[in-house]
Amino acid sequence: MQVEFMKELILALDLLDREEAVNIALDTSDFVDRIKVNYPLVLSVGIDVVKELSKINPVIADFKIADIPYISSKIAEIAFKNGASAVIVHGFVGRDTVKAVLNVAKEYSGEVYVVSELSSEGAEEFMIKHSIEIVKLAKELGCHGVIAPATRIDRLIRIREVAEGLKVFCPGIGFQGGSLEAIKYSDGIIVGRAIYLATNPRDEAMKLKKIISDYDVRSNSL
Numbered sequence: 001m002q003v004e005f006m007k008e009l010i011l012a013l014d015l016l017d018r019e020e021a022v023n024i025a026l027d028t029s030d031f032v033d034r035i036k037v038n039y040p041l042v043l044s045v046g047i048d049v050v051k052e053l054s055k056i057n058p059v060i061a062d063f064k065i066a067d068i069p070y071i072s073s074k075i076a077e078i079a080f081k082n083g084a085s086a087v088i089v090h091g092f093v094g095r096d097t098v099k100a101v102l103n104v105a106k107e108y109s110g111e112v113y114v115v116s117e118l119s120s121e122g123a124e125e126f127m128i129k130h131s132i133e134i135v136k137l138a139k140e141l142g143c144h145g146v147i148a149p150a151t152r153i154d155r156l157i158r159i160r161e162v163a164e165g166l167k168v169f170c171p172g173i174g175f176q177g178g179s180l181e182a183i184k185y186s187d188g189i190i191v192g193r194a195i196y197l198a199t200n201p202r203d204e205a206m207k208l209k210k211i212i213s214d215y216d217v218r219s220n221s222l
């Protein structure tokens with residue numbers, strides 16, 4: 001029986017230099033499913049880097065959009081116009097903003113991912129209290145997925161249950177100390193520094209993709 005590999009490796013390309021970013025994207029592209037760009041890269045080298053990277057792999061524009069609907073939809077529009085295939089929005093801002101971003105995404109056949117609770121410790125102060133409601137909102141509005149922490153597996157499991165039918169992508173593996181076990185409970189992992197700061201980013205991406213594929217084989221044989 002043929003095994004389908006579903007779980008993804010998403011490269012968080014948080015570099016400040018365009019050439020270095022593009023070179024690492026090219027070098028790791030055989031093992032990476034998507035590239036996630038964030039403010040450090042875009043604010044350093046310009047939004048058009050999204051277009052360039054999207055020729056290598058689909059790009060998720062992680063601008064963690066969290067503004068009034070009017071501004072949020074403008075940010076999403078700029079991301080999609082520049083070749084992003086998905087954007088990340090914050091859910092704590094409420095349904096009007098998430099809806100506005102979804103409406104823009106529809107025009108571009110793009111995807112919208114919603115942050116449930118950040119992988120960092122500070123999420124325990126405020127976000128954790130509302131993250132399940134945020135996931136429910138993402139589901140109700142028809143978003144494509146949520147971002148959930150690899151640093152708190154118990155929370156990830158709970159979020160996964162509530163997010164049934166949505167994709168769950170997990171940052172936090174590597175420098176943030178998150179567990180590889182997150183692969184089991186997610187549709188993909190988001191990894192930055194552990195790849196782009198490695199002596200050999202290609203080897204690191206290959207290793208991670210192999211671990212992910214092994215989880216895929218296991219879940220297919222259950």
Ligand code: BMP
Binds near residue numbers: 038172
């Ligand atoms: P790193 O693997 O270097 O820790 O990078 C993680 C990436 O995932 C960063 O781009 C960060 O913005 C993002 N991220 C995160 O770390 N935690 C979250 O909860 C949500 C994120 O998007």
